[in-house]
Amino acid sequence: MPQKVRIALDAMGGDVGASVVIPGAAASLNRHPDTEFLLFGDQALIEPQLAKHPAMKAASRVVHTDVAVGMDDKPSQALRRGRRTSSMWLAIDAVKKGEVGVAISAGNTGALVAMARFCLRMLPGIDRPALAALWPTMRGDSVVLDLGATIGGDAHHLIALALMGSAMASVLLDLERPTVGLLNIGVEEMKGHEEIREAAASLRAMSLPQLEYIGFIEGDGIAKGAADVIVTEGFCGNIALKAAEGTARQLAEFLRDAMSRTWRSRLGYLFAKAAFRALREKMDPNKSNGSVLLGLNGIVVKSHGGTDAEGFAYAVDVGYEMVHYDLLTKINQMLNRDGGALAQAQTAQEAVS
Amino acid sequence: MPQKVRIALDAMGGDVGASVVIPGAAASLNRHPDTEFLLFGDQALIEPQLAKHPAMKAASRVVHTDVAVGMDDKPSQALRRGRRTSSMWLAIDAVKKGEVGVAISAGNTGALVAMARFCLRMLPGIDRPALAALWPTMRGDSVVLDLGATIGGDAHHLIALALMGSAMASVLLDLERPTVGLLNIGVEEMKGHEEIREAAASLRAMSLPQLEYIGFIEGDGIAKGAADVIVTEGFCGNIALKAAEGTARQLAEFLRDAMSRTWRSRLGYLFAKAAFRALREKMDPNKSNGSVLLGLNGIVVKSHGGTDAEGFAYAVDVGYEMVHYDLLTKINQMLNRDGGALAQAQTAQEAVS
Helix, strand or coil: CCCCEEEEEECCCCCCCHHHHHHHHHHHHHHCCCEEEEEEECHHHHHHHHHHCHHHHHCEEEEECCCCCCCCCCHHHHHHHHCCCCHHHHHHHHHHCCCCCEEEECCCHHHHHHHHHHHHCECCCCCCCEEEEEEEECCEEEEEECCCCCCCCCHHHHHHHHHHHHHHHHHHCCCCCCEEEEECCCCCCCCCCHHHHHHHHHHHHHCCCCCEEEEEECCHHHHHCCCCEEECCHHHHHHHHHHHHHHHHHHHHHHHHHHCCCHHHHHHHHHCHHHHHHHHHHHCHHHHCCEEEECECCEEEECCCCCCHHHHHHHHHHHHHHHHCCHHHHHHHHHHHHHCHHHHHHHHHHHHC | CCCCEEEEEECCCCCCCHHHHHHHHHHHHHHCCCEEEEEEECHHHHHHHHHHCHHHHHCEEEEECCCCCCCCCCHHHHHHHHCCCCHHHHHHHHHHCCCCCEEEECCCHHHHHHHHHHHHCECCCCCCCEEEEEEEECCEEEEEECCCCCCCCCHHHHHHHHHHHHHHHHHHCCCCCCEEEEECCCCCCCCCCHHHHHHHHHHHHHCCCCCEEEEEECCHHHHHCCCCEEECCHHHHHHHHHHHHHHHHHHHHHHHHHHCCCHHHHHHHHHCHHHHHHHHHHHCHHHHCCEEEECECCEEEECCCCCCHHHHHHHHHHHHHHHHCCHHHHHHHHHHHHHCHHHHHHHHHHHHC
């Protein structure tokens, strides 16, 4: 019998907590019946939810704690108040102890990154964690990272992002040698910050078997799906992600407006209702919920804080796949393959500088 | 009789050159008959175009040059080969000489920024130029800058952007005290790069009469129109702009797909055709064409290189308004008002650091 996929949930995370987390996990369990959950949080809030979802109850074990990290807590505050006691910490710690394959939280990003880093520690050769997610493009999905785990970063950091993102793309998109591009303000070699040009030269010089570096990609290249993996430091990655989300919402609103303005357009809307529904589903931001915190000795998935149960279920799906396809081993292999791609990066960098 | 608005055009700029520039300018002239043009470029290419647009011909004077900056020329190349001789340089130089109020080019951004900087020089207190444009939001238009004239920048640079952007918003959007936000990856005070936090503290401490600083704005705040003026350094600004443009094109394509899939949706499309046309016009990227290069002793407008005549006409409209409402004087006033807002910025910065 194959092993079950074990997932730890921070049942207190997010704007709402247990009443989103548990129905969400139940929906994912429905899709992946071979899942087991460890739930961390306030038993008094968790049990009533489990009572409504018997299959989920049967697949879960609850570990009570009444300490929860607040959505506005600073990372330092969260660590001071919630280390070893909060639902967020305990979920991450279950990964460290090997009790589960992944921890999932809709809690605040800064606290989650800080706690995961403190508890799990970084992988050898990786300086800082990164948030990666699937971005729906015209050509299918691309992995984009870092979406805001940390800000800034040197060439070595960007190369680490390229390697980890490629591991994730090979797992989630089933690609043997994903294409990788560096986000930049132009495609010409001399464009952008020095660290980006340096990373580009190194990636080209390394010519790795596990990824195909294809050059710089401009902001509109993300929507085009110009590469399977698109790499940028976390400040710009976060701005790009949210600028795109904002634009999508803006257009949806403009479209709604336009379709309700005249009797002809309202009639047209009625006829095309199924098409609009399909479009809405295709663009549903819930479906892109769940970014993966990479670079740690263990996998942590971050859900949007403001998501609903349906959205949280997608984050749980992401966590499930990461464990099922063993992302962590894949990343480790990628980092250490051929005498260590990152060590090689160091050499290539020195060679070009 | 009021003075005419005089505009210099780089007739060789852009992917196409004269056959876009001249019909485009003619369309703008039609909207603003009090315009006069100085056209720089190859007479043999310009004259046949003017022959097709008699009103434009009557309002234009042609200055021949057969040197043109290539779309792929590096800035240093462009300066070496095109200084004092290229159509781009001559158009900018006409601003310097006071022959025109603005120069407009669809030529390559890097070369245009370098030439404008070299020819016109920076305004006192401004270190580097910035590209600013109107961004259509859910709430109307916002001024966003820097969209990629230069990359990076300290707190002083960000404050200069806030001041210049406010001057532009007050001219183009007719606002007495525009709201200003700094683009960041969170709204909390401790978020983001140090220079952003420093700029925020200074802008708050200065409490200027000509702008209302309202805090940090996340990427999705642009589409929401969360502030009249949204400030960021040029790398992120360029990525955000193009990520949004890419998303808009992606959604338009998804919508087209959805509407052509079934007979019901095709019928719906026919009924709602006018609504779709209105939406398309509203989202027409041509209408946002024309970003303004700020911070120089003179105004230069940059058009997309790949635009058509209709799009170029909008860039000419932007140039027209900048001269008509005297943006340059407005910026100078803003920079020097109350003993110089930028000098004040220096003091406020020292006070908070």
